[in-house]
Amino acid sequence: DAKTTQPNSMESNEEEPVHLPCNHSTISGTDYIHWYRQLPSQGPEYVIHGLTSNVNNRMASLAIAEDRKSSTLILHRATLRDAAVYYCILSRPDSSYKLIFGSGTRLLVRP
Amino acid sequence: EAGVAQSPRYKIIEKRQSVAFWCNPISGHATLYWYQQILGQGPKLLIQFQNNGVVDDSQLPKDRFSAERLKGVDSTLKIQPAKLEDSAVYLCASSSTGRGQPQHFGDGTRLSIL
Numbered sequence: 001d002a003k004t005t006q007p008n009s010m011e012s013n014e015e016e017p018v019h020l021p022c023n024h025s026t027i028s029g030t031d032y033i034h035w036y037r038q039l040p041s042q043g044p045e046y047v048i049h050g051l052t053s054n055v056n057n058r059m060a061s062l063a064i065a066e067d068r069k070s071s072t073l074i075l076h077r078a079t080l081r082d083a084a085v086y087y088c089i090l091s092r093p094d095s096s097y098k099l100i101f102g103s104g105t106r107l108l109v110r111p
Numbered sequence: 112e113a114g115v116a117q118s119p120r121y122k123i124i125e126k127r128q129s130v131a132f133w134c135n136p137i138s139g140h141a142t143l144y145w146y147q148q149i150l151g152q153g154p155k156l157l158i159q160f161q162n163n164g165v166v167d168d169s170q171l172p173k174d175r176f177s178a179e180r181l182k183g184v185d186s187t188l189k190i191q192p193a194k195l196e197d198s199a200v201y202l203c204a205s206s207s208t209g210r211g212q213p214q215h216f217g218d219g220t221r222l223s224i225l
Contacts, residue, residue, distance in 0.1 A: 032210070034213070041218070042218050043216030043217050043218050043219050044154065044202070044204075045216065046215060049213060091211055097212070098144075099154075100156070101153030101155070102153055
């Protein structure tokens with residue numbers, strides 16, 4: 001299973017951008033990069049995913065390095081509601097694209 | 112679009128008792144997953160269904176856990192008999208078929224074993 005490495009925790013100020021890093025040096029060409037987040041007492045919530053190119057949606061942006069060995073989740077303006085655990089996960093076709101969650105990054109947002 | 116529905120929301124039982132959890136996935140989603148999340152850890156996949164067939168149950172403790180997905184829609188996960196270490200949140204997720212499709216999670220059932 002392809003592994004990812006994330007910082008245990010990060011802090012941000014409300015209304016400022018947040019860049020959450022993820023290293024995945026053993027990524028293969030067909031691995032998708034997924035980001036999920038989990039708020040307290042809720043199930044994980046899909047944020048964004050991509051394969052090779054940068055991706056944008058209403059929640060966030062995903063910036064993928066040219067060699068694909070790292071990626072960054074960008075929250076453009078953090079709100080208090082963005083305080084959560086963020087998981088960076090690789091999924092691959094030979095394992096039916098299953099998600100293997102690590103311990104993620106706990107994001108704290110200061111008012 | 113209605114999300115993934117799970118029940119009950121909370122369950123307290125004594126060890127060696129049995130318990131069952133129910134999941135109704137998003138309409139049209141062929142793939143259904145059950146996860147176990149122990150406090151302080153990320154979710155761990157227990158079983159993955161494609162329609163009503165099992166794709167992956169390598170992490171399911173089959174001596175006490177069982178799951179079924181009749182008619183390829185709703186699913187139930189059962190534990191019999193429960194052990195103290197089964198205390199966790201049990202999450203159900205569903206996704207449509209396709210490469211790297213996102214999974215949509217329910218809010219889970221919090222199980223406490225006394």
